[in-house]
Amino acid sequence: MRRMTARPGNAHQARLLRLLRDGGPNSRAQLGDQVDLSRSKLAVEVERLLETGLVVADGLAASRGGRRSHNIRLAPALRFLGVDIGATSIDVAVTNAELEVLGHINQPMDVREGPVAVFEQVLSMAAKLKASGLAEGFDGAGIGVPGPVRFPEGVPVAPPIMPGWDGFPVREALSQDLGCPVMVDNDVNLMAMGEQHAGVARSVGDFLCVKIGTGIGCGIVVGGEVYRGTTGSAGDIGHIQAVPDGRPCACGNRGCLEAHFSGAALARDATDAAHQGLSQELAARLEAAGALSAIDVAAAAAAGDATALDLIREGGTRTGQVIAGLVSFFNPGLVVIGGGVTGLGHTLLAAIRTQVYRQSLPLATGNLPIVLGELGPTAGVIGAARLISDHLFSPA
Amino acid sequence: MRRMTARPGNAHQARLLRLLRDGGPNSRAQLGDQVDLSRSKLAVEVERLLETGLVVADGLAASRGGRRSHNIRLAPALRFLGVDIGATSIDVAVTNAELEVLGHINQPMDVREGPVAVFEQVLSMAAKLKASGLAEGFDGAGIGVPGPVRFPEGVPVAPPIMPGWDGFPVREALSQDLGCPVMVDNDVNLMAMGEQHAGVARSVGDFLCVKIGTGIGCGIVVGGEVYRGTTGSAGDIGHIQAVPDGRPCACGNRGCLEAHFSGAALARDATDAAHQGLSQELAARLEAAGALSAIDVAAAAAAGDATALDLIREGGTRTGQVIAGLVSFFNPGLVVIGGGVTGLGHTLLAAIRTQVYRQSLPLATGNLPIVLGELGPTAGVIGAARLISDHLFSPA
DNA sequence: TCCCTTTGTCCACTCAGTGGAAAAAGTAGG
DNA sequence: CCTACTTTTTCCACTGAGTGGACAAAGGGA
Secondary structure, eight states, X not given: OOOOOOOOSSHHHHHHHHHHHTTOOOSHHHHHHHHTOOHHHHHHHHHHHHHHTSEEEEEEOOOSSSSOOEEEEEOTTOOEEEEEEOSSEEEEEEEOTTOOEEEEEEXXXXXXXXXXXXXXXXXXXXXXXXXXXXXXXXXXXXXXXXXXXXXXXXXXXXXXXXXXXXXXXXXXXXXXXHTSOEEXXXXXXXXXXXXXXXXXXTTOXXXXXXXXXXXXXXXXXXXXXXXXXXXXXXXXXXXXXXXXXXXXXXXXXXXXXXXXXXXXXXXXXXXXXXXXXXXHHHHHHHHHHSSOOHHHHHHHXXXXXXXXXXXXXXXXXXXXXHHHHHHHHHOOSOEEEESGGGGGHHHHHHHHHHHHHHHSXXXXXXXXXXXXXXXXXXXXXXXXXXXXXXXXXXXX | OOOOOOOOSSHHHHHHHHHHHTTOOOXXXXXXXXXXXXHHHHHHHHHHXXXXXXXXXXXXXXXXXXXXXXXXXXXXXXXXXXXXXXXXXXXXXXXXXXXXXXXXXXXXXXXXXXXXXXXXXXXXXXXXXXXXXXXXXXXXXXXXXXXXXXXXXXXXXXXXXXXXXXXOOXXXXXXXXXXXXXXXXXXXXXXXXXXXXXXXTTTOSSEEEEEESSSEEEEEEETTEEOOOSSSOTTOGGGSBSSTTOOBOTTSOBSBHHHHSSHHHHHHHHHHHHHTTSOHHXXXXXXXHSSOOHHHHHHHHHTTOHHHXXXXXXXXXXHHHHHHHHHHHHOOSOEEEXXXXXXXXXXXXXXXXHHHHHHSOHHHHTTOOEEEOSSTTHHHHHHHHHHHHHHHTSOO
């Protein structure tokens, strides 16, 4: 089946497509109210979009006291693929043109296996989604990788935790394999886009999205657009010094935030505590599973284990110190906390909040919500779908 | 005399005015090369600008082998006023439409005297510049104040070092007194704009401009535009924690960067060192002047005084630690160091560079220049003139 | 003087976009 | 069923920005 062959021919058409995508109005009249075009012009542009097949007019809406309007919507057969490659697992989802997740699967995978092995698995996951009847093909795919990306080319650069990926032409390779347009970005940026599109950050122009997983990163949104920095490494806050002369870090420095708090650091601390006999709860879990992860710490904390709670609080305090600095610097309208350790929940959030509200200036924190992400693991894949749809729904 | 009564009527005209301001080409043909308009359309827009009097066509340029071109330039009588209100002094300058400084005066003044007293002095300084024949009147004025500003309204908000200024309608008041349009911004942002327009940051899209004076602030430029944050306090890095459990700060916290290094902190440290007999050089200066300032420390350092050098190096290291974090986060293409303590020169710069290059990730620092500002005290006033000219050279 | 180059002007034409009128298709009430 | 009123959509003449080609103006070099 031929997929989405057309692109919007001008800015108006792109604007209309995005309005329709974002759950906007669906009659010509309602579209006209939002798009500041005369009805005549609007009708022309809609007509052209109908000709391309990107949108369809199916049926009539209920009357509101006058002539019934036509239902204008994005082509129901459009499908986007959202791929979120994490350090230890892969998420793949299919969405429709409105970016609603139709199917979502997650499989464990170590990125360090390299791009070839990873993409093989991604393709098999995509094939599985296709086989389940959710899609006949994909009109575009967004890919998130856990490291810096040279965005225009879609190529990872010097990724610390992804040996073998440096310079690999992800965009080009996947575009060939999938047979559709592909865009690549940092996983943290995609999470930010996901929360912006469908999560807690709707209608916020400037915000930070801190993702705490195996590592720590921060998505930066300025004026509704993701800011990527000069070389694409913006938001790499995992190696900001949180503790002077603190723990040695893989990057060669000491006291990096990531060395003191992250999924990996938390698991290590919990294991140490179990070995030292500080917590029966953790020791029991270590005994049972052979190794501890952040999830075990979350469970222990939920069971009221004091040691686990202390670990979370201390990590939250460290993270809060760093975020406090960023808040003073960036003066965001919102801070979103997400990633694998979101399971640590409100204990973590409270520690972060306390530290930020204490250390940052009142003018910056006065009206600053600090909240957990709302979408969990789907934030990344929704963000990925949004990335490619933003690309495709822009003038050719 | 009636001043600039007209504004560009559309985006093309605004574009042309800015091109002419920024020292661009000056014949219709050369303008056409840069502005992506047909010669016909361009001629029409230029004609309209000529009618408004904003630009003039005077004389013919030398031939380059064909018909000689007309010299198109901004009206030579246009004058902008740039005002930079610091914590302890005021800078006022007149510029022409190309933002070249025609006259510049500086006078000591304590902002804490309040807006009324300060504006009285600003007006008398402006009058002095007028009296010297540099201007017959002002077509617009830009004002920088040492604290956060609610930018759209031009009103300071909760300024820590400017009691009495909170909520004072600076823009409205000065606009009445001067009889011309006025724009107000944070002094640090104006310094960034100045260095961007005529200094080291030309042609850099994303950069940071750290101003170390009585306090410490940071101008943030994203995609060529100043980023001000949600409440206008972005860049307020003086109260980021630099030393855990460090010195008490006026803001109520401990260990703020500003408490450990700034013009004020440096003067205090130097005075302590002199009293403790650590430096004969500093003690002699204290004896002679009755009090020490950052300038004395700079002089002592230049004379080779070890204590002064140590103080500067330590301050630079602290500052470098904070900047290192910001570089990891923001991934700028350039870092500019400016403000009153620029006199500390390369000792300071070296300490900052060492710390940033050591602590930040290679991908962010790989091609990152860290340099001193090029314009010194004129950066602020040029930035101020640029602020108002950007405003006036935009469609009405 | 002839030919070439560069700059600037003129003019007919295209096309995006507007706004008003009218048609289409409904609801509500008698 | 008929009338009055709404809302949505279509139609169409008109405006005005912008284009591109032809041409005039003004110079240089052989």
